[in-house]
Amino acid sequence: MPVHRLLPTPEATDLLALTREIARDELAGRASADEAAETFPRDVFRLLGEAGLLGLPYPEEYGGGAQPYGVYLQVLEELSSAWMTVGVGLSVHTMSCFPLAHFGTPEQKQRWLPEMVGGGLLGAFALSEPHAGSDAAALTTRAVRQDDAYTVSGAKAWITHGGVADFYTLMARTSDDGARGISCLLVDGRTPGLTAGTPEHKMGLTGSLTTPLYFEDALVPAERLIGNEGDGLKIALCALDSGRLGIAACAVGLAQAALDLAVDYAKQRRQFGRPIIEFQGVEFLLADMAAAVQSARATYLDGARRRDAGLPFGEQASVAKLVATDAAMKVTTDAVQVLGGAGYTRDFPAERFMREAKVLQIFEGTNQIQRMLIARHLARA
Known part of the structure; x- marks a missing residue:
């Protein structure tokens, strides 16, 4: 049954109407079959990008929708009611854009954020590790600075969109100073030395890819450091x-x-x-x-x-x-x-x-x- 929502502007009302149309016409009819087949719906995220839904809470100057967070969340709810894999995927993508949008320099945001929030790319958030889940400060993936690049080595676990993401917001250790030794890097999904492992066999959200990530001396340009070293956690x-x-x-x-x-x-x-x-x-x-x-x-x-x-x-x-x-x-x-x-x-x-x-x-x-x-x-x- 339709949820009667209190929305702040006519634009937000139109946005929710568009979302309901997409949910009804493009998602609901195929969700069960794609989940049963464990098929990742990459085409759906391209559609959401074309509709302007992949960057709703981010500024217009960078290609975002400049919507209040409350409006964006109601879009998420509508999509999730039709197909949970898509709702969770949009939430993960939005979170993956957050570090650059809120902690990046103006130059970094101008260079990378428009494509990330404009709908052309899909993101992933790489924090968890096999032995560092709830205890995020215990992560061991290491990024060693060498001149103008970091050499990254280690493994991440439970990465939504692993292997299909165009970029990864990565938390890696740059020093042994405990929680203050973790830094944030924006990693291109095509980086040599970065590979995704076998997708997990899950009880639910089977259309959503969840994989480990492996970094084997992957070179990440130092200009892709978000914030300062030690700000990652x-x-x-x-x-x-x-x-x-x-x-x-x-x-x-x-x-x-x-x-x-x-x-x-x-x-x-x-x-x-x-x-x-x-x-x-x-x-x-x-x-x-x-x-x-x-x-x-x-x-x-x-x-x-x-x-x-x-x-x-x-x-x-x-x-x-x-x-x-x-x-x-x-x-x-x-x-x-x-x-x-x-x-x-x-x-x-x-x-x-x-x-x-x-x-x-x-x-x-x-x-x-x-x-x-x-x-x-x-x-x-």
Whole structure:
């Protein structure tokens, strides 16, 4: 069912209408088949680029859409409700552009940002490693400065768009000074010495490529250092605050799709002579699902309003990520229950929604990490 949104401008209203049209006409009809075939929809991201959706929160002077973050997040929600792989992919791409857009020099932004946010390129965010997931400061991939270039060696893990990204925002160690020894490099996807490993075999988001990355003496020009040496972890954490709002919006889109499916099924499925939506056991379940979706949407919009106003929003981003992804897991599970035996089959997308929801509680900082971050904000208050 369409979500009635409060949007700030007629331009934003038109943008959401365009997004719904793309979601309906280009995404919804092929999502199940492409996910089953584990096919990465690169053509869809080209389409989103042509529609101006790959750089919505970035300045017009660099080719972006100059939209408030709250509008961009609602675009993410709409896309995710039709095809989760696409919503998550857009969120990852947007986060991959963040370091250059917010910490790059004017010369760097002028040189590289227009193509990154203008729709021609697809990005990836390379932070995690096999032994450095939640403990990002423990990463060991090393970048050694030699004259006008860095020689990068090491391995990254769980990289969305690994092997198909046109650029990677890479966090690598440039000194042994703990968390202060990590730097940010903007790496061209065609760099010699950079390769992607075998895609992971996942329980959900099977259309989204997730691979390890290997750097074997890959040369990255020193001019591609974003910020100063040692700023990398700070840059990554700032990007993750915004990225968590993106994942929250994706989670709400997925939960909304599951709710819509459950309601439609409950209206049509008849037992004991009437639609099952008329039975209190089902209608209460659906009501709780609707309340969870609307509550989760409110959390990400609250974080977005603070971000758009220039206020601190890290705590709200963690709350939104925690609440929205837990809600998505609960709502998709309940959608399977409403559909009963049909929900356990692949004839309906309910089981796929449930599988896709699980990873939302894990990436962009596990929900246990979000609870820790929220508690730290409380302790500092």
